[in-house]
């Protein structure tokens with residue numbers, strides 16, 4: 001299609017343009033020197049781009065601001081794509097086969113590392129070391145599950161980490177055990193760290209390759225900007241910034257990335273100095289990479305009973321327990337940390353999943369706004385699996401962005417087997433209240449949490465609009481919480497630009513904005529709601545240059 005130099009003119013004509021708020025018009029976009037110079041009818045676009053412009057036919061498709069992703073883990077995702085990849089496995093048996101095949105293909109690897117198994121494929125969400133021992137008896141195996149809040153290990157890995165029946169659970173996690181107290185091979189949350197600490201870490205080069213693999217995958221799906229939701233030390237000497245800084249040096253980072261630096265919940269406010277130094281190391285004004293946020297995990301997830309809830313979990317027979325989940329930080333410590341981070345102008349990116357975690361995170365933002373009324377940091381709460389009505393209203397009041405992972409808002413096997421039976425029925429009704437948040441004036445940004453779930457924005461849009469899984473005719477989950485396509489489209493474009501503080505650079509089609517574009521093969525706004533996920537990306541553009549073209 002085009003190998004245009006950055007100063008060349010391009011006219012994209014013969015389709016529809018996305019004008020925001022769900023409005024599409026016939027026409028196209030004119031691009032010069034990497035910027036949008038006109039948005040309008042074909043005649044207007046051709047006039048604005050000049051006679052020397054390269055003309056690209058949209059063939060009835062839609063040109064939109066390219067997508068962003070407000071929460072993903074691209075480096076890990078890219079590395080995992082090169083390891084024992086279980087993401088597509090549809091059963092425990094398929095997992096066993098893949099591990100066996102991978103082990104056979106990698107006879108010299110000292111460890112078998114991988115990720116992507118689903119909790120719903122194993123009884124109680126807990127696979128057994130015995131199965132892995134049968135397949136790989138001679139080497140340690142460490143396989144993260146799809147949501148990365150737990151892992152499956154074999155006996156060799158337990159031995160390498162010196163985990164025995166005598167090993168106590170860490171404060172922030174759990175070693176699953178059988179009736180006799182023997183570890184079974186499933187580790188939850190902080191317990192995974194015990195094995196990860198002795199497993200080999202990816203080399204600097206592997207991280208670099210992982211990032212570039214992820215970047216290509218993003219471009220294929222029309223995503224050109226994102227927030228890396230967790231910049232954390234990979235290994236001694238290699239921190240979360242390293243892959244990005246290496247790619248900047250090599251000139252291979254083309255996407256526009258903001259990053260969230262990990263807040264170590266086992267340390268105190270003194271770590272802010274290091275975070276500020278890291279943000280400084282990146283520098284403030286770079287286009288391709290900025291470290292502008294601090295990631296704080298307020299709680300865990302429902303499936304392993306670590307999401308922080310207002311009502312106690314139930315056991316397998318439906319009886320109330322005394323477990324309300326985990327708050328990773330003491331409330332006062334959280335409030336102090338957020339006030340401090342806010343005072344330094346950085347965004348707090350909260351993992352806040354249970355309703356009690358959401359309330360506490362909003363309390364912390366409210367306190368920071370009171371303590372620092374002039375503060376402009378765009379704090380965001382992510383996941384928002386359950387939100388109480390009184391908290392829905394507070395997003396707008398305290399100016400917190402609701403960062404939603406739309407793909408999760410449906411009844412799938414995981415919801416049926418791992419969530420609904422174990423929580424109070426009143427909490428089921430408070431699940432993913434996207435329409436309530438919109439009605440209350442919350443700013444929405446959307447993200448995938450890839451590799452936890454599909455990176456494809458059309459999949460997320462499908463669920464947000466239908467509240468059913470992609471490709472499956474099912475009962476919609478709380479259908480009154482459906483969003484219009486326009487709302488979720490804007491959350492994937494302008495919303496992500498806003499939460500990253502970059503809404504003056506991209507996320508809208510307007511003259512002067514970067515020509516970061518996605519061309520879609522049809523106009524999704526003219527499709528039935530059930531057909532949204534059938535849309536395909538034709539090409540993706542960054543600064544007026546194609547970075548992906550479907551052939």
Ligand SMILES: [Zn+2]
Pocket residue numbers: 071072073229449
């Ligand atoms: Zn995440």
